[in-house]
Amino acid sequence: MNEMAVPRPNNLDAFWMPYTDNRYFKANPRMLARAEGMSYFTPEGREVLDATAGLWCCNAGHGRREITEAIQRQAAVLDFAPTFQLGHPLAFEAAARLAEILPDGLDRVFWTNSGSESADTALKIALAYHKARGEGGRTRLIGRERGYHGVGFGGMSVGGIGPNRKQFGALLPYVDHLPHTHGIEANRWSRGQPGEGASRADALEALVALHGAETIAAVMVEPVAGSTGVLPPPRGYLERLREICTKHGILLVFDEVITGFGRLGTPFGAERLGVVPDIMTMAKGLTNAAVPMGAVAAKDEVYRAVVEGSPGGIELFHGYTYSGHPLAAAAAIATMELHRSEDLPGRAKAIEGEWQEAAHAMRGLPHVTDVRDCGLIAGIEMEPRPGAPGQRALDVFRRCFDDGVLVRVTGDIVALSPPLIVEKPHMERIFGTLSDAIRAAA
Numbered sequence: 001m002n003e004m005a006v007p008r009p010n011n012l013d014a015f016w017m018p019y020t021d022n023r024y025f026k027a028n029p030r031m032l033a034r035a036e037g038m039s040y041f042t043p044e045g046r047e048v049l050d051a052t053a054g055l056w057c058c059n060a061g062h063g064r065r066e067i068t069e070a071i072q073r074q075a076a077v078l079d080f081a082p083t084f085q086l087g088h089p090l091a092f093e094a095a096a097r098l099a100e101i102l103p104d105g106l107d108r109v110f111w112t113n114s115g116s117e118s119a120d121t122a123l124k125i126a127l128a129y130h131k132a133r134g135e136g137g138r139t140r141l142i143g144r145e146r147g148y149h150g151v152g153f154g155g156m157s158v159g160g161i162g163p164n165r166k167q168f169g170a171l172l173p174y175v176d177h178l179p180h181t182h183g184i185e186a187n188r189w190s191r192g193q194p195g196e197g198a199s200r201a202d203a204l205e206a207l208v209a210l211h212g213a214e215t216i217a218a219v220m221v222e223p224v225a226g227s228t229g230v231l232p233p234p235r236g237y238l239e240r241l242r243e244i245c246t247k248h249g250i251l252l253v254f255d256e257v258i259t260g261f262g263r264l265g266t267p268f269g270a271e272r273l274g275v276v277p278d279i280m281t282m283a284k285g286l287t288n289a290a291v292p293m294g295a296v297a298a299k300d301e302v303y304r305a306v307v308e309g310s311p312g313g314i315e316l317f318h319g320y321t322y323s324g325h326p327l328a329a330a331a332a333i334a335t336m337e338l339h340r341s342e343d344l345p346g347r348a349k350a351i352e353g354e355w356q357e358a359a360h361a362m363r364g365l366p367h368v369t370d371v372r373d374c375g376l377i378a379g380i381e382m383e384p385r386p387g388a389p390g391q392r393a394l395d396v397f398r399r400c401f402d403d404g405v406l407v408r409v410t411g412d413i414v415a416l417s418p419p420l421i422v423e424k425p426h427m428e429r430i431f432g433t434l435s436d437a438i439r440a441a442a
């Protein structure tokens, strides 16, 4: 496409941008106008290699024709149909396709439109499940420090990120948190899952002793925490959480919004990490982000408890106008088909060794205090500048962008999650540009 075909805005005022330093951005805009394969292009036509799959979402690469065409075809056939007391075929087909690739037992799919909606939906399903089984006293929700589950009141409350909450006053009551799993001293430079920290899951036993198992509905964690800087679970940690949840009748919810759809070299993180939750949330890679869509998968017994436990009529008073939207469903089916036909999880698995090597080569650069990875994710942690936390990483982000590579930063951590179609020359460029930027930010 020629660069003149890309419309350029001449007024940046009206859009109140999310999670953005609006004043800085509007004075120094960095815009993306087009994308293809591994790359974005600015309105001026400058290529920017995408080391973040957008925002952990375009796992199959950008502008995939198969997905675009499926959306176009569907838009011409059925633009919208409600899924409240009505249905349309693609919403069912997409759910059946998703159930086929989900870990065994996770067979029931509730459609949402985002990761945040998926988090809140999962928590509501957990509460409804216990109520349907006559355990309505289980209203407590347990999250984890440094967890991110989006920005709805449920996900924000169960999430464990202080700055995400402090503007908003009272949150959900009856929420408690496990300690995070980040043991940088013991686990520095670890490759894949770190060795130390499984016992941190025992904090769940302490919360059970404190509150009583009969008050706890669910524990929600990300299998690999992403937004707070790539925290892979210590070996044995998730297994231990699973064990304690099962023992006390607590539902285990995995937020797989970023670990789903091939990121860890398997369709879902649950398989790679060897632990199956009772409920799983998804979004992002589900449609390759071409149309917003999220999903919550529940074990059959969860679905049956709620549906068969209801006296009749509507069983779950929850849903979104756009749950199972036809364009999103078409995009999801096309995306899942691409994952199958190109074996994208297998491709990620095949290249993760090289990815790991390239990431760990950042060790030794000025102010780099840790490198960690899991599947096609890498986190490079840097020492904050005295009195200016986050500033070093922002400088790295801006320098990389200006040098043609899109990275993501959170605090003073660079978090990388390229499309799963990444190849060795892309890696060389990503880590070459990043190391120059880290040196320049020293």
Ligand SMILES: Cc1ncc(COP(=O)(O)O)c(C=O)c1O
Residues within 6 Å of the ligand: 113, 114, 115, 116, 117, 119, 148, 149, 150, 151, 222, 226, 227, 255, 256, 257, 258, 283, 284
């Ligand atoms: C683990 C996790 N859960 C939930 C969300 C929220 O998703 P969304 O921004 O689509 O609401 C995110 C977004 O990054 C995420 O990483």
